[in-house]
Every structure is written in structure tokens, then in C-alpha cells.
Amino acid sequence: MLFKLAVRNVRRQIGNYLIYFITVSMTVSLLFAVNNIIFSRELSAFSENMELMSEGLTAVTIFISLIVAFVLSYATSFMLRLRKREFGTYLTLGITRRNIVSIFVVETMIICIFALALGMIFGLFIYQGLMAVMMNLLEMEFALSAYSLSGIAFTVVLVICIFIISSLASALYLKKTSINELIHGDRKVERAVKRPAVWFTVTLVFFALFLGSIFACNYFCGIISEGGGAATGFFLTFVVMAVSLVLFHIGLSKSIVYILMKNKRLCVRGGNIFVLRQLSGTLSSSSVMIGFLAFLLLFSVVLSNISFAERALLKTSLERNVPYDIMYSADTGSEYAIPEDQAENIIEKYVKILDKKPYGLYTSGRSDFYGQTRYSGEGYEDTTDVFMPLSEFNLLCESLDCEPLTLDNEFFIIANIPEIQNCNMQDVIFEWNGKEYGYKGLSMQYPMFSYTFFYVVVPDEAVTGMEKVIDCIAYDAENGSFDASALREELSYDYITSDGYQSTACDYRIREYSRQYQNAQSAVLVVGALFVSAIFLLMAMAILALKTLSGLADDKKRYLVLYRLGMGSGEQSRTLFKQTFTFFIMPFAVAVLSSIPTAIITNNIVSTVGMDSLASRIYTIAAVIAAVFVIVYLLYYLATYLIAKRTVIYRNY
Amino acid sequence: MNEILDIRNVTKYYGSGSVVTKALDSISFSVEKGSFTAIMGASGSGKSTLLNVISTIDRVSAGEIMINGMFLNDLNEDELSAFRRDQLGFIFQEYNLLDTLTVEENITLPLNLKRVGLTETQRELKRVSEALGVGDQLKKFPYELSGGQRQRAACARAIITNPALVLADEPTGALDSKNSKALMQTFIMMNRSLGSTILMVTHDPVVGSYADRVLFLKDGRIWSELYRGERERREMYREIMTVSSALGGDNLAGNGGDGDAV
Numbered sequence: 001m002l003f004k005l006a007v008r009n010v011r012r013q014i015g016n017y018l019i020y021f022i023t024v025s026m027t028v029s030l031l032f033a034v035n036n037i038i039f040s041r042e043l044s045a046f047s048e049n050m051e052l053m054s055e056g057l058t059a060v061t062i063f064i065s066l067i068v069a070f071v072l073s074y075a076t077s078f079m080l081r082l083r084k085r086e087f088g089t090y091l092t093l094g095i096t097r098r099n100i101v102s103i104f105v106v107e108t109m110i111i112c113i114f115a116l117a118l119g120m121i122f123g124l125f126i127y128q129g130l131m132a133v134m135m136n137l138l139e140m141e142f143a144l145s146a147y148s149l150s151g152i153a154f155t156v157v158l159v160i161c162i163f164i165i166s167s168l169a170s171a172l173y174l175k176k177t178s179i180n181e182l183i184h185g186d187r188k189v190e191r192a193v194k195r196p197a198v199w200f201t202v203t204l205v206f207f208a209l210f211l212g213s214i215f216a217c218n219y220f221c222g223i224i225s226e227g228g229g230a231a232t233g234f235f236l237t238f239v240v241m242a243v244s245l246v247l248f249h250i251g252l253s254k255s256i257v258y259i260l261m262k263n264k265r266l267c268v269r270g271g272n273i274f275v276l277r278q279l280s281g282t283l284s285s286s287s288v289m290i291g292f293l294a295f296l297l298l299f300s301v302v303l304s305n306i307s308f309a310e311r312a313l314l315k316t317s318l319e320r321n322v323p324y325d326i327m328y329s330a331d332t333g334s335e336y337a338i339p340e341d342q343a344e345n346i347i348e349k350y351v352k353i354l355d356k357k358p359y360g361l362y363t364s365g366r367s368d369f370y371g372q373t374r375y376s377g378e379g380y381e382d383t384t385d386v387f388m389p390l391s392e393f394n395l396l397c398e399s400l401d402c403e404p405l406t407l408d409n410e411f412f413i414i415a416n417i418p419e420i421q422n423c424n425m426q427d428v429i430f431e432w433n434g435k436e437y438g439y440k441g442l443s444m445q446y447p448m449f450s451y452t453f454f455y456v457v458v459p460d461e462a463v464t465g466m467e468k469v470i471d472c473i474a475y476d477a478e479n480g481s482f483d484a485s486a487l488r489e490e491l492s493y494d495y496i497t498s499d500g501y502q503s504t505a506c507d508y509r510i511r512e513y514s515r516q517y518q519n520a521q522s523a524v525l526v527v528g529a530l531f532v533s534a535i536f537l538l539m540a541m542a543i544l545a546l547k548t549l550s551g552l553a554d555d556k557k558r559y560l561v562l563y564r565l566g567m568g569s570g571e572q573s574r575t576l577f578k579q580t581f582t583f584f585i586m587p588f589a590v591a592v593l594s595s596i597p598t599a600i601i602t603n604n605i606v607s608t609v610g611m612d613s614l615a616s617r618i619y620t621i622a623a624v625i626a627a628v629f630v631i632v633y634l635l636y637y638l639a640t641y642l643i644a645k646r647t648v649i650y651r652n653y
Numbered sequence: 654m655n656e657i658l659d660i661r662n663v664t665k666y667y668g669s670g671s672v673v674t675k676a677l678d679s680i681s682f683s684v685e686k687g688s689f690t691a692i693m694g695a696s697g698s699g700k701s702t703l704l705n706v707i708s709t710i711d712r713v714s715a716g717e718i719m720i721n722g723m724f725l726n727d728l729n730e731d732e733l734s735a736f737r738r739d740q741l742g743f744i745f746q747e748y749n750l751l752d753t754l755t756v757e758e759n760i761t762l763p764l765n766l767k768r769v770g771l772t773e774t775q776r777e778l779k780r781v782s783e784a785l786g787v788g789d790q791l792k793k794f795p796y797e798l799s800g801g802q803r804q805r806a807a808c809a810r811a812i813i814t815n816p817a818l819v820l821a822d823e824p825t826g827a828l829d830s831k832n833s834k835a836l837m838q839t840f841i842m843m844n845r846s847l848g849s850t851i852l853m854v855t856h857d858p859v860v861g862s863y864a865d866r867v868l869f870l871k872d873g874r875i876w877s878e879l880y881r882g883e884r885e886r887r888e889m890y891r892e893i894m895t896v897s898s899a900l901g902g903d904n905l906a907g908n909g910g911d912g913d914a915v
């Protein structure tokens with residue numbers, strides 16, 4: 001009997017449940033897709049790095065599932081409110097509270113089963129899509145990927161947990177609400193806000209603080225990208241930013257209507273006062289929720305921006321950090337070094353060597369240049385300047401399309417870390433073999449040929465008499481992918497550290513290896529960020545939609561009054577639009593607009609690190625992310641508006 | 654003649670196919686400017702339907718309705734909305750006032766819809782709120798008012814635009830008899846002092862006895878008609894009771910059965 005009743009209810013309420021249902025289905029399909037990635041055989045076969053990735057993603061899905069459960073139970077309370085009259089009537093008809101709870105649980109279960117089924121079907125496609133993104137990030141050939149049983153099972157388990165948690169929350173709500181409240185709940189008019197002026201001050205103060213935290217964030221990002229330590233400052237800034245964002249939204253929700261109502265001329269125009277009064281109740285009672293949603297949305301925007309920017313950054317930095325396919329670099333006369341011809345034989349097993357360029361780094365044994373940096377004096381007695389002869393440097397540049405240097409009794413500093421740019425290298429007059437060399441310039445834009453903080457390029461004759469400290473060889477190899485992990489493994493050796501521990505090292509930097517490693521890392525970040533942002537966005541939109549729809553029963557009566565008073569259906573639509581759109585835009589606007597400062601800050605970081613070429617891509621990424629957010633937002637808004645319009649707007653013809 | 658409302662052969666069917674209810678059956682009557690007319694009848698006799706077609710919330714199936722010289726059949730939906738806004742005032746049994754708006758905002762809402770400016774709105778608000786004695790309640794919300802006060806506020810809202818016709822559907826339906834009588838005094842005042850033309854639906858003979866003229870509906874037709882003329886209200890009440898028992902209406906003798914209560 002109860003089951004039948006519940007089935008009938010779900011069928012009758014299908015319009016109200018639609019948004020809830022779609023959101024749950026989409027969430028399930030995203031969970032399904034990500035879980036399948038976690039257990040994907042294709043990816044785990046790809047490299048051992050994937051293990052780390054799977055663990056990371058598992059943690060993310062569990063965390064996300066908890067958030068989803070929390071949000072859905074909150075959304076469920078709206079669904080309950082939507083039907084409190086119906087439940088109230090059951091109660092007066094003698095159906096017990098326990099019966100009602102079971103009706104509700106059965107209903108939610110029906111929805112969840114359907115959502116699970118539909119979500120998994122959608123998930124089949126989303127998984128292939130995400131895998132395509134993944135494969136692309138990992139530079140693998142795209143092929144339809146197999147589904148994993150464990151992935152499916154894990155999804156089912158997560159969804160059941162989400163269902164149980166949110167049902168428990170709804171059951172608690174029903175248990176706590178009295179019969180009277182259920183039946184007459186909508187008679188209670190939402191109380192007016194006390195001290196709107198105070199809230200308005202809160203709004204202004206925290207908005208200023210929010211803006212301030214953006215600037216502070218930019219400042220600390222600058223310090224960090226220049227290699228300085230600002231972790232605490234950065235963390236504090238982020239906390240201030242989050243708190244001020246939330247409080248700004250709470251304050252705004254509680255005060256905006258009162259500020260607007262001060263304008264009497266605005267109020268007497270058409271249905272404006274009606275809209276304002278409608279909003280004052282909804283906004284002030286949902287102010288905390290609005291603050292929370294704004295935070296979720298901002299988090300999603302920032303996260304997706306950072307993930308894509310990081311990916312772009314990694315790609316560009318690889319070209320810089322490992323400019324040649326394989327780069328050998330070891331202390332001259334190292335006892336562990338693998339002999340050159342032996343190493344080349346190993347390399348040839350994996351990839352054909354096309355060209356090799358040996359070069360070296362020399363030291364003067366002095367610290368004329370290091371003396372200008374903070375790496376001098378006590379504790380840095382062993383740190384001496386490093387030089388590279390001009391001819392070798394230009395030879396390395398030649399095949400990389402870098403501008404060669406010309407020096408005329410001058411030296412040129414190649415910096416590998418940003419802070420060297422701030423040292424007074426131009427004051428140095430380098431004297432060697434009785435000749436003086438003056439400052440020509442300093443650049444961070446050259447690829448890394450050496451892994452010292454910086455080195456000095458000097459005319460060839462200047463290195464005579466210097467001690468060669470580092471032997472280097474740059475290899476050009478044939479293009480194409482190869483098993484870089486295995487090659488690196490073969491080129492590694494065990495050694496005993498100065499404190500007596502055994503360790504493994506490799507004197508060869510293999511570009512392919514770095515690339516694969518970075519790809520795995522950024523694939524996790526990008527897919528994880530996409531996943532988290534998508535879920536947060538869905539949750540936020542679903543809450544806004546459901547909250548709006550839960551008030552429709554009451555709104556219907558109000559719009560009937562407006563209709564009788566002579567408000568035509570066109571003006572009713574406009575009124576409804578103002579009412580619902582303002583509510584929807586509240587948590588959304590600042591969060592999405594924040595993609596502008598996010599892009600600017602990311603861009604600043606990128607250019608500090610010396611990769612100005614990325615700038616336009618970062619802005620494109622930010623614009624695309626913002627566009628996706630706006631589209632999802634508009635879809636949800638449109639669905640809500642159309643449902644609301646159908647329910648609320650009165651017309652007789 | 655100075656007719657505000659003229660109804661000719663109005664018929665209204667509900668439903669379609671095999672189950673059709675004839676809620677109004679070829680009704681004709683007219684209402685003069687400045688009159689106070691009551692429509693009475695048992696529950697289901699078609700009173701609300703009649704009021705709904707007059708108030709343009711429902712369309713007629715056949716016949717014509719003319720209000721203030723305009724034929725409703727000729728108007729499209731937007732014109733009908735504008736017509737309701739400019740020519741009609743409404744008072745219903747309940748949920749008259751918007752619960753989210755203050756009394757003042759409720760009363761001035763029709764002027765807002767007409768895009769009347771701030772100063773004139775304030776002037777009109779002062780006029781009607783003083784006339785109806787709700788001046789002290791303007792800043793309150795409807796839930797802070799008693800049922801009688803709420804209906805008076807609804808009256809103020811109904812007449813603030815100086816409508817050609819004020820329509821009231823069971824305005825005392827949610828009130829006790831003391832408040833019902835007070836509200837009828839208010840209606841009389843609106844009718845006599847403010848010149849409002851009122852058409853009111855009720856099933857309560859006591860309430861009906863305040864009107865100048867009573868139309869009796871039965872099964873969607875006008876069954877009988879009473880004019881007060883020079884008679885006392887008590888006498889009117891007795892006449893209404895007589896017609897009602899002849900009508901055989903079940904609800905009609907409702908709460909006014911005791912002659913002393915009148």
C-alpha cells in the first residue's frame with residue numbers, strides 16, 4: 001500500500017522532482033566516470049605514476065560524495081517543504097509519522113534507483129569523454145576504454161551511502177516537525193531582518209576585505225613565484241578571502257532589499273515592491289546558504305583555472321627545463337658515472353641518438369658573482385661562480401632557435417631562478433687572466449643548460465685556467481615515444497650519501513620521462529579539478545533551483561492576487577523573472593567575475609617565471625571556464641524559470 | 654439609464670465531453686451606478702462563477718457582458734488585465750492581501766500597477782486609509798491584523814483606484830457575525846459616502862440584508878429578486894428568509910436564523 005502511494009507521489013510530483021532527479025543523475029554519472037578512471041586498466045598499465053593518481057582521485061571522490069550527501073539532504077528539506085501540506089493531510093488522516101517517513105524514504109529510493117540507472121548510462125559516455133581528455137593529456141592514442149567492475153561497484157556503494165545519509169537527514173527533519181507546522185508551515189511569514197544598516201556595513205567592509213585579499217593574493221603569489229617564502233601569508237590570505245566572500249554575501253543578502261526599499265520611487269513602480277518583499281524573505285533566510293554557495297562556486301572557478309594554467313605551465317616549462325632529449329650532467333670525475341660509450345649503448349636500445357653536443361661548466365674558485373646574492377658568506381663558503389664558454393653556449397642555442405650571444409670583453413648572466421634578477425650583477429667587474437670583463441646583460445629566458453642558480457657566459461679565452469667542474473652532454477634523439485621509465489631505470493645507479501645512506505641517482509635527464517611524469521600529474525589535477533568543479537557547480541545550481549521551486553506553492557497564490565489586481569501575464573513573467581533571477585545571481589556573480597583576477601594573478605605568476613608566451617592562453621582558458629559556468633547556470637536558471645512560470649503565472653485563456 | 658454593468662444571456666459551461674456542468678444558464682440583469690447589489694444562493698448555485706465571469710477571470714460560454722460601456726468579449730487578454738486594473742476592485746473571502754507586503758504596500762499595489770506617481774499614491778493612500786480606518790495599521794503585515802482589519806484593508810485596496818465596480822465574493826466568509834456586520838457598515842459607507850458601486854456574493858441572509866437589491870440564484874438562473882426600497886434592514890432580512898425557504902436552499906439560512914441576531 002505504502003509503496004503504491006509513494007510510486008504515485010513520485011509520478012505526480014515528477015515536475016518538482018525533475019531538477020532534483022537530473023542533478024542526482026548527473027552527479028552519479030560523474031562519479032561513475034571518475035570511479036572507472038580510478039580503476040581503469042588502460043591507465044594503470046600506462047605507468048606506475050597512475051597508482052598515485054588513483055589514490056588521489058579516490059580520496060577526491062569520497063570527499064565529494066560526502067559533500068553531495070550533505071547538499072542533497074539540504075535539498076531534500078526543500079522537497080519536503082514543497083509537500084508539507086500533503087504530508088500534513090496524511091497525518092490528520094491518521095497515517096502515522098513513521099508511515100510518512102517510510103513513504104518519503106521509499107520515494108527517495110525510487111528516485112535514487114532511477115537516477116543511479118540513468119546516471120550510469122550517462123556515465124558510460126561521460127567516462128569515454130573523460131578518458132579521451134585523459135588520454136589526450138597523457139598523449140596516448142584514443143581508443144574506447146573498457147569499463148571496470150570495481151568502478152561500477154564503487155559507484156553503487158557511494159550512491160547508496162549518499163542515499164542513506166540524505167534520507168537520515170530528511171527523516172530527522174520530519175521527526176522534529178510537528179503536525180501543525182507541517183500543515184500550516186507556509187502561514188509563517190519570514191521575519192524581517194533586524195538592523196539592515198549594520199548588515200550593509202558588513203557587506204561593504206567584507207567586500208573591501210575581499211578585494212584586498214585579491215591584491216594580497218597577487219602579492220604573495222609574486223613572492224612565491226620569485227622563490228621567496230610566503231606560505232603562511234598566502235594561506236592567511238586565502239582564509240581571509242574565503243571568510244570575507246562568505247560574509248560579504250551574507251551581508252548583501254540581508255541588506256540589499258532594504259537598501260533598495262529606501263528608494264520609494266523604485267518601489268511604487270509596477271510589481272517592484274512585490275519583488276523586493278518576496279526577495280527579502282528568501283534572501284535573508286538563505287543568506288548563509290548563499291555565502292556557502294558563493295564559496296563553492298569561487299572555489300570551482302579558481303580550481304579549474306589553476307588546473308588548466310598549471311597544465312599549460314608544465315608544458316612550456318618542460319621545453320625550458322629539459323631543452324634536449326637527453327641531457328647528461330655530472331661532477332667531473334664522479335666515481336659513479338656510467339662510462340659514456342656504455343651509457344650511449346643503453347640509450348640506443350630505446351631510442352636512436354641523432355646528435356650529441358658535449359659541453360662543460362668551469363669555476364674560477366672565487367665568488368665575485370655569488371657575492372651579490374644571498375648565497376654567500378657563512379655556510380656558503382664552498383659556493384663558487386660557474387662559467388660557460390661562449391662558443392659552447394651558442395652551439396647549444398643554435399639548434400634550439402635561441403638567440404646566440406655576442407660578447408666583447410663582457411660577461412652575460414643566465415639566471416635559472418627569478419631572484420637573481422634582483423641582484424646587482426651589473427656592478428661586478430670580472431677580472432681573469434689579467435683581463436677585465438664588464439656586464440653585458442642578464443636573462444631568464446634561455447633554456448636550462450645547467451642546474452645551478454645561475455651561470456656566467458664568458459668569451460672562450462676567459463675559461464682557460466679555470467677548473468672544469470661539471471661535464472655535460474646534450475643528446476638529440478629521434479622523435480617519438482619510448483619507454484622512458486625503463487631507460488631511466490637502466491641509467492640509474494646506487495650510491496652512498498655523505499651521511500652513509502644508500503640512495504639512487506641518475507645523471508641523465510630524459511625529456512620523455514619528465515613529460516610522462518608531468519602529464520600524469522597534470523592529468524590528475526585537470527580531471528580532478530574538472531570533476532570537483534562540475535559537482536560543485538551542479539550542487540550549487542540544484543540548491544538554488546530547488547529552493548526557488550519549493551516556494552512556488554505559496555507564490556502561486558500570490559501571483560493569483562496580482563493577476564486579479566490586473567497584472568497581465570507579460571508583467572507577471574517579468575516580475576517572476578526579477579524575483580528568481582536576483583536569487584540565482586546572488587551567489588554566482590562575484591564567483592564568476594573572480595575568474596578575471598584569477599586569470600590576471602595566474603598570468604602574473606607565469607610571467608614572473610619567465611613564460612610570457614602563455615599569457616594569451618591563460619586568458620582564453622579563463623574565458624572558456626567562465627563561459628561553461630555561465631552556460632550551466634543559464635540552463636538551470638532557464639529550467640527553473642520555465643517550471644516556475646508554468647506553475648505560478650495565472651492566465652485563463 | 655446609468656448602468657455600470659449589463660449582463661445579457663450569459664451562459665457558462667464547465668468541463669467538456671460527456672461531463673458538462675452548466676454553471677450559469679442564460680442570465681440577464683444589470684447594475685446601476687452607485688448601487689449595492691447582493692447575489693445570494695445555495696452553495697453550487699453559480700454565484701462565484703457569475704462573479705468570475707464579471708471580473709474577467711473566466712470567459713463566458715455564451716452571452717455578453719458590458720461594464721462601463723465596454724464589451725468584455727471584445728477585449729484580448731492584455732486589455733482584460735488593464736481593464737481589471739483600471740475598472741474593477743476586488744474583495745475576496747480570504748487571501749486578499751499579499752502576506753509578504755505591509756498593509757500600506759498592499760493598498761497601494763493597484764496604483765503601482767497603474768504606474769501612478771509617488772505623490773499621488775501617497776495622497777490616495779491617505780484618503781482611503783482614513784476613510785476605512787486602517788491608518789494606524791499601514792506599517793503592519795497582514796498576519797499582525799485581525800480578520801476584520803484585514804478585510805477593511807482589502808476594501809481600501811479595492812477602492813483606491815476609484816473603480817467603476819467593486820466585486821466581493823463572500824467577503825464575510827471568514828469573519829464572525831460581529832465583524833461581518835462591521836464590514837457591512839463599511840460597505841454601506843463605501844457605497845454611500847465614497848460612491849462605490851458594489852456587487853457582492855454571499856450566502857448569509859444577514860449580510861445580504863445590507864444591500865439595496867438582492868438577486869437569488871438557483872442552478873445557474875436568477876430565481877427571484879428583491880429591492881429594499883424604503884424598507885428597514887430587519888424587514889429586508891425577513892423577506893430574504895422567506896425567499897430562501899421558498900428556494901429550499903440548504904446553506905441559505907446559515908448563521909442568521911435567529912431574528913435577534915439581525
Ligand SMILES: Nc1ncnc2c1ncn2[C@@H]1O[C@H](COP(=O)(O)OP(=O)(O)O)[C@@H](O)[C@H]1O
Pocket residue numbers: 667668674675676694695696697698699700701702703
Ligand atoms: N472550475 C470549475 N470546473 C468545473 N466545474 C466548476 C468549476 N467551478 C465551478 N464549477 C461548478 O459550477 C457550479 C457553480 O459553482 P460556483 O459558482 O462555485 O457556486 P457557488 O459559488 O454558488 O457555491 C457548481 O456545480 C460547481 O461544481
Ligand SMILES: [Mg+2]
Pocket residue numbers: 700701
Ligand atoms: Mg462560491
